[in-house]
Amino acid sequence: MSAISxxxxxxxxxxxxxxxxxxxxxxxxxxxxxxxxxxxxxxTLLRMIAGLEDITEGEIAxxxxxxxKLEPRERGCAMVFQNYALYPHMSVRQNIGYALKxxxxxxxxxxxxxxxxxxxxxxxPYLDRKPGELSGGQRQRVAMARAMVREPKVFLFxxxxxxxxxxxxxAMRAEVRNLHRSLGVTSVFVTHDQTEAMTLADRLIIxxxxxxxxxxxxxxxxxxxxxxxxxxxxGSPAMNLVRGFFGEDGYFRHGQGGMMHLPGLGQGLVSRExxxxxxxxxxxxxxxxxxxxxxxxVDYTEELGASxxxxxxxxxxxxxxxxxxxDALGTGMPIHLSFAAVDAHVFDHNTGRRVDLGDANSAATRxxxxx
Amino acid sequence: xxxxSPIFDAISYGVxxxxxxxxxxxxWITFVAGSQSIQEVTQVPINLWPSSHLLENxxxxxxxxxxxxxxxxxxxxxxxxxxxxxxxxxxxxxAIVFFNFRARxxxxxxxxxTLMLPLEVRxxxxxxxxxNALQPLQVLLDVTGISWLIxxxxxxxxxxxxxxxxxxPGMILPLVATATxxxxxxxxxxxIPDELVEASKMDGSGPLRFFWEVLIPLSRTNxxxxxxxxxxxxxxxxxxxLLITTDRATYGTVVMQLKALIPDPxxxxxxxxxxxxxxIIMLPPLLVVAFMQRWFVRGLISKDK
Numbered sequence: 151m152s153a154i155s156x157x158x159x160x161x162x163x164x165x166x167x168x169x170x171x172x173x174x175x176x177x178x179x180x181x182x183x184x185x186x187x188x189x190x191x192x193x194t195l196l197r198m199i200a201g202l203e204d205i206t207e208g209e210i211a212x213x214x215x216x217x218x219k220l221e222p223r224e225r226g227c228a229m230v231f232q233n234y235a236l237y238p239h240m241s242v243r244q245n246i247g248y249a250l251k252x253x254x255x256x257x258x259x260x261x262x263x264x265x266x267x268x269x270x271x272x273x274x275p276y277l278d279r280k281p282g283e284l285s286g287g288q289r290q291r292v293a294m295a296r297a298m299v300r301e302p303k304v305f306l307f308x309x310x311x312x313x314x315x316x317x318x319x320x321a322m323r324a325e326v327r328n329l330h331r332s333l334g335v336t337s338v339f340v341t342h343d344q345t346e347a348m349t350l351a352d353r354l355i356i357x358x359x360x361x362x363x364x365x366x367x368x369x370x371x372x373x374x375x376x377x378x379x380x381x382x383x384x385g386s387p388a389m390n391l392v393r394g395f396f397g398e399d400g401y402f403r404h405g406q407g408g409m410m411h412l413p414g415l416g417q418g419l420v421s422r423e424x425x426x427x428x429x430x431x432x433x434x435x436x437x438x439x440x441x442x443x444x445x446x447x448v449d450y451t452e453e454l455g456a457s458x459x460x461x462x463x464x465x466x467x468x469x470x471x472x473x474x475x476x477d478a479l480g481t482g483m484p485i486h487l488s489f490a491a492v493d494a495h496v497f498d499h500n501t502g503r504r505v506d507l508g509d510a511n512s513a514a515t516r517x518x519x520x521x
Numbered sequence: 522x523x524x525x526s527p528i529f530d531a532i533s534y535g536v537x538x539x540x541x542x543x544x545x546x547x548x549w550i551t552f553v554a555g556s557q558s559i560q561e562v563t564q565v566p567i568n569l570w571p572s573s574h575l576l577e578n579x580x581x582x583x584x585x586x587x588x589x590x591x592x593x594x595x596x597x598x599x600x601x602x603x604x605x606x607x608x609x610x611x612x613x614x615x616a617i618v619f620f621n622f623r624a625r626x627x628x629x630x631x632x633x634x635t636l637m638l639p640l641e642v643r644x645x646x647x648x649x650x651x652x653n654a655l656q657p658l659q660v661l662l663d664v665t666g667i668s669w670l671i672x673x674x675x676x677x678x679x680x681x682x683x684x685x686x687x688x689x690p691g692m693i694l695p696l697v698a699t700a701t702x703x704x705x706x707x708x709x710x711x712x713i714p715d716e717l718v719e720a721s722k723m724d725g726s727g728p729l730r731f732f733w734e735v736l737i738p739l740s741r742t743n744x745x746x747x748x749x750x751x752x753x754x755x756x757x758x759x760x761x762x763l764l765i766t767t768d769r770a771t772y773g774t775v776v777m778q779l780k781a782l783i784p785d786p787x788x789x790x791x792x793x794x795x796x797x798x799x800x801i802i803m804l805p806p807l808l809v810v811a812f813m814q815r816w817f818v819r820g821l822i823s824k825d826k
Contacts, residue, residue, distance in 0.1 A: 223725030235716035
């Protein structure tokens with residue numbers, strides 16, 4: 151088993167900086183997902199690991215061996231491509247076995263291996279078909295079998311499911327997860343789909359504009375976002391982010407004259423421009439006389455079945471709350487919302503980084519991560 | 522544009538039939554004349570109905586123009602040119618499309634520009650090269666002073682010569698470079714998705730292996746189309762074989778032999794034999810097209826293209 155280590159990895163096309171220096175250690179046997187919006191450099195990073203792109207600066211090591219100058223075939227990686235990239239003129243058998251053929255494995259041995267791998271992804275009835283005669287999901291499985299048959303040190307997935315329909319995607323996700331569990335091969339998976347990322351990953355690498363924003367377990371990234379970008383990007387509905395500042399009196403001021411009383415949060419932050427973040431599921435509807443209740447006006451609601459989302463305005467700032475009650479809530483209705491100060495996150499608005507809030511908040515966050 | 526009216530249909534059919542007749546009439550006259558006796562073919566007005574002397578005319582034409590060995594020559598030359606063109610065109614397009622070297626666009630435009638320079642335009646320099654294929658090297662040696670150096674050092678005068686006149690390589694090689702073929706292959710290669718190239722890299726195959734095991738099988742239908750066009754056009758070459766061969770008895774091609782079939786102005790006006798000869802000579806390209814047609818269609822309807 152082999153670990154991947156990236157240190158100071160940069161990619162430049164002519165004068166365009168695409169990846170600005172990435173330092174990440176990937177443990178052996180780990181399933182790492184690189185997540186980010188399109189154009190953030192995540193695919194470029196993966197392709198640099200694969201050897202399909204030159205590394206402008208920095209070093210990539212696989213299994214302790216620097217691979218910067220190695221050809222893709224010498225790196226021991228297998229890759230699954232977004233558009234499957236199957237050889238259209240070869241049968242499924244030939245497609246899966248091509249790498250072995252190139253490596254000069256004798257035919258009998260090769261066929262036995264291909265059959266074994268094909269069985270493991272239930273492709274054995276289709277071995278003599280051409281890719282053109284298969285469905286999207288089957289083609290994707292051929293692409294995976296082709297990667298598996300080489301018994302690589304590292305699996306690389308480049309948005310492999312983006313051409314599949316939603317249902318198939320869920321099925322393939324489970325298949326990849328099982329595969330990883332049974333083979334235990336270090337895997338790097340690139341996607342822009344956060345559900346995919348959250349469900350598959352042992353650890354997530356969140357990228358934005360060529361920079362790694364945060365590396366961590368899915369629950370860590372969700373409950374303890376390191377930056378404004380991560381807070382906003384992860385989670386659906388997105389985290390409530392309210393822009394404002396803490397006054398001398400400890401109140402958080404926002405919107406049009408809005409004031410929130412958040413005991414214990416404001417120390418050392420007075421007059422710094424910040425964004426206050428809180429997950430919608432931690433915002434509660436409360437009675438008007440409850441402690442910390444804020445008067446709000448319902449803008450609209452979104453029905454999700456088990457619950458609904460209330461989009462409300464509090465003194466000119468938008469707050470989203472998850473509500474499980476069945477009360478009739480129409481546009482313009484006054485309600486009261488509140489959330490606990492320990493559930494809030496504060497981000498410096500200028501740097502976009504998280505501000506450490508002290509023990510109470512960290513404890514609450516830790517409890518949630520470990521839950 | 523879909524038009525469905527009887528009048529429009531009638532007009533389209535009329536135009537198509539007219540065009541077809543324009544194309545087919547000369548062939549019909551050739552066939553009819555080739556099947557007539559000398560009396561029938563010289564009568565006025567000409568009879569447009571076939572007669573019964575086809576076989577004997579074919580026999581006469583075959584013997585008179587010595588078509589047996591000439592047919593073999595034509596076949597060798599046309600196949601050689603076709604194969605050469607395909608090999609050269611596919612390899613040069615491969616280099617231009619899949620390799621990122623500095624002069625790649627320059628190379629492409631140089632090749633592309635030769636589209637504007639058909640053989641007829643460059644026939645004199647081409648002949649000069651064919652007369653001594655090593656001449657460019659000689660010039661290079663002379664200009665750089667290497668031949669002078671060798672002569673002063675060893676006393677041997679450097680004079681390279683490789684004469685291609687009156688030889689199969691001479692008839693084939695100058696026709697092998699083809700901008701059309703390169704362009705066709707380039708267009709096809711550009712439709713190959715990058716991911717396929719990358720997948721084969723990940724599978725560990727080198728460039729030549731990728732070329733041979735992925736690109737060539739995928740371009741099969743293109744190759745057959747190109748081969749058909751090239752075979753017909755090189756079969757029909759007249760000027761170049763005529764120019765480069767003086768030994769017509771050994772190296773003549775059938776198209777050159779058409780001349781030998783034309784009746785002597787002072788001799789017997791047996792145009793029926795000439796026409797029968799023409800029929801024989803145009804048969805092979807016709808067969809090639811007819812046979813290749815099946816592959817075209819198969820290539821067009823195949824799903825995994």
